[in-house]
Amino acid sequence: AVERDPQDALAFMELGHALSNTGDEAGGLAALQRSQELAAGRQNAWRHNTVKVLEAMQKRFVVEKGDGDLRYAWTPDSADVLRTYWMPFYFESRAELSQRYGHTPGPVVIEVFDRFQDFSVRSTGFEGFPALGVCFGPVVTSVAPQSELRGRFSWARTSFHEFTHVVHLGLSHNRCPRWITEGLATWEEENHNASWTRNMRRDLLDAWWNKDLIRVRDLNRAFRSNRILFGYFMSGQLCRMLIEEQGFAPMVKLLEAFDRGDDLDEAIGGTFGMTPEQLDARFDAWVQRAVEPLRIEPRWSAARTTALKFELDEKPPKEAGAARQWAEGWSSVAWGYFQQGRKVDAEQALRKLALVGELPPRALFLQGAVAAERNDNETAKQFYERGLAAGGEDYRIRIVLGEVAEADDDLEEAEKQYLAAERAYPGFPEEELSAELRLAKLYERTDRDEERFAALERWIRWESDNYGVRMRLAEHHAKAGRHERAVELFVQANEIDPFRRKLHRSWATSLVELGRHAEAAREWRVTRLVPPGLDPDDGEPLKDAAK
Known part of the structure; x- marks a missing residue:
């Protein structure tokens, strides 16, 4: 297109877009700059932003060649540390995925941004893109572990995910949904x-x-x-x-x-x-x-609540099994109304359930929740306990009963309820309501360290992005002489934030204990390579003895 019409600003903009997303950032920038000149003052926000970020990359980034047709673009201050871990990680990921899919991709450039907004603009042309990595096929953009999002994501997970796209897009020639x-x-x-x-x-x-x-x-x-x-x-x-x-x-x-x-x-x-x-x-x-194994009341949508209501008869069937299903249906309707703030409709639905005699456990739990809304906590507790005694189970109910027991300083009962909650829903996703974390705090209060750390181990099974807990666990295992497990956790912590010298020193010590001296030497070297300004634990330069 630009050969046919060398004055076409739009054609040069699209050429710049294509070149920059296929690994020719310099060519892409030149085409976009030519597009700006030809536009003669006509503005385009995507082009303006992309030119700015590509110009910044030219000034701030270094490009390094790795193994396996891989190139890396990152800031010089982070290069020594990132090179140590990212290059082997990407090379090994490429080999693993290529073997599994039977497709080896061509050259790929991995661009690593220490500023989140630069990543966002490079990836989409605009700020505020809610992601950690993007794959264009021959180009992967990613957020650096020392960015503003530091300590809140696993760079290794993002890298593996995005390189998987490299293989998929190459194998299908970008045709797969x-x-x-x-x-x-x-x-x-x-x-x-x-x-x-x-x-x-x-x-x-x-x-x-x-x-x-x-x-x-x-x-x-x-x-x-x-x-x-x-x-x-x-x-x-x-x-x-x-x-x-x-x-x-x-x-x-x-x-x-x-x-x-x-x-x-x-x-x-x-x-x-x-x-x-x-x-x-x-x-x-x-x-x-x-x-099926997850025991928690669903969050009912208004549409489903209404549909269920019209599917149910006003009166229960005479056959016992059908009557139980009818009662479960109206329990769902009642819960849906309650969750949607329609308390009168919820109580009306609960009254229908009296027609079957004893309320089903879920209805008893709801009556407890209604009482709790009125701040009648004693009545709420009674309904919750009745629901459990009737064979019901619900994660949130167990957490509430555990909180009540803790407030009464009945730590034995609190432990019982939190353990039951964990069985009902292991790895509940909301950290503030996590049974594993509540158990860990409970065990910390009662000086039961092994049980505390065991609870934290169970929690990180479902949580990939927490640096601090992994470090505490690794140090605990190292102190107890369990260096194999300590090293596994140091690796996971490093996959979140490799710019902490304390991590590398501790990791090296465990590797020495295992006789893995070459790896230990690598960690001691990295301890020297982490720039003091990027280490939030220890901003001072290393003393001579440490060096």
Whole structure:
């Protein structure tokens, strides 16, 4: 286009876009600057922002060549540390993924931004993009571990996820639907490291009960909606089901089908022998089994609450089994109204349940919640205990009863309730309501260190991004002589924040204890390489003896 019309500002802008996203940042910048000149004052926000960030990269970044057709662009102050860990991590990830998919990608450049807004502009042209990494195929952009988001994400998890896209996009020549590549990348995260889970099981549970799982035909659209995060998780769960049932090889065949130009029906039918609707039905049944062990009241949508209400008769059936189902249905309606702030409607629905005699456990729990709203905590506790005694179980109820016991200084009862909560829903995603963390604090109060650290170990099984807890656990294990486990945790901490000399010193000490001297020497070297200004634990230069 620019050869045909060398005065076309739009053509030069699109050329700059394509060049910068395929690894030729210098060529891309030159084309965008030419576009600005030809535009003669006509502004374009994306072009303006992208020129600024590419110019900043030219001034601030160094580019280094790694193994395996990989190049890295990062700031000089971070280069020594990042080179030590990122280069082998990406090289090993490339080898692992290439072998699994039977496709080795060509040259790739990894751009690492120490300022989040620079990452956002480089990735989208605008600030405020809510992500940690982006893959254009031959280019991966990512947030550096020393950025403003420091200590709140795993750079290794992001890197593995994005490089998975490099393989998918290369294998399918960018023809696969987004839900396939995001679903496989999400599955790859957890397959590589179990703690790299997105832990949106509660959202999955809610979607199943509300009959709101995203259909396969609609799944791509979820990535352009307010359900984008759930789209990632559900796509990953769909891929998990397919891999569990059919093995991994068909997933590669699915990518190859899209590469051939097959549409959704042809690709799914040819690979799995079913229609998208049959795949939906299969996934519904799989999700039901997956969420069944999680004992917590769903968050009912207004639409599902209304639909349930009109599905139910006003009076219970005479047959006992049908009457129990009727009572469960009205319990769901009552809970839905209560959650939506319609307290009068909730109490009216509860009154209908009196027609079956003894209230089901979920209705007793709701009566407790209604009493708690009136600040009648004693009555609420009685209803909760009645619901449990009747065979009910609910994570939130256990947490509330644990809080009550702690307030009464009955720590034995509090422990019992928090342990029951953990059984009801291990790894609950909200940190402030985590049974594992509450148990850890309880054990700390009672000087039960081994149980405290065991509870923290169970918590990090579901949490990939917490540096501090991993360091405390690693130091605990090292002190007890369990250096193998300590090293595993030091590795995980380093995958969150490698710019802490305390981490590298402790890691080196455990490696020495294990006789892994070459690795220990690497850690001692990194201790010297971390710039003092990037170490939040110890900003002073190392003393001569430490060097």
